[in-house]
Amino acid sequence: MKNLGKLSETEMEIMEVIWKSAAPVTVAQLLNIFDNKDWKTSTVSTILKRLIEKGFLAKSMHGKVNFYEPTLTWSEYKKYENQTFLRRLYNGKIKNFIATLVEDDDLSQDDIEELKEWFHRKDGER
Template sequence: MKINHLTSAEENLMKLFWKLDTFYLKDIMEQHPEPKPHQNTVSTYLKILVEKGYLSTEKEGRIFKYKTALPLEEYKKFILSELAAHFFNGSGKEIVDFLLSEDFLTEEDLQNSYNLKIELNTTKKKEPELEYAEEVLKTKKSKKGKEKKKKKKEQNKA
């Protein structure tokens, strides 16, 4: 089954739907945080999500009962594979390196959660070199001191 991309509004609604699993329109309206969208807006999104394959419907009398058709774990796999393909050359190693370098994940997390007995070669973030900033920020005294030293050298040479 081909998974389609969701807009941010559709994704926010799907987060609620995954929690509910099966629901009616009235359940959504009750569960949705303030400010609540208009019922027609939610109905439109439900229709779109059914068309995209994220939800399925079952008619019960005059109303529809909705059920999530795509599990959250499948959507996570889809999003992660898209992220990997577009930003990390399809490499899981690059993703882990990035997570470690940005402190989203630590070496301890890897060792404790996955019982890994490995030593990671994490690179520390380099402090920016401030050659020009240091030169600009030097106090006047140090500049005057240099000028005095130059004059003394010139006098000694003469």
């Protein structure tokens, strides 16, 4: 997967809306969705431009209107973020992450049992 830029909180908000949309979106549609934010057209346009530069969006023009659509799905983004997180903090190993949760008492016995059952089910699906 390509190397994506980091999303700010506002960029993530906009991407969540775009990911949920079934079709490419326009600045006007986003302004309507985020009408409680009191954003200007230039604000949304700047955010969308940054999202294109970071590799999250593609822009196409139909008539005089720009349409924006994601370059990856929500699922692909989650996978990318998980891999980045694990590489950066846990040497790329999920075991190291889980070990930290166990050692820091962040997993209850119920959590551990639930994970065991989940792994057992997943192993049975193979």
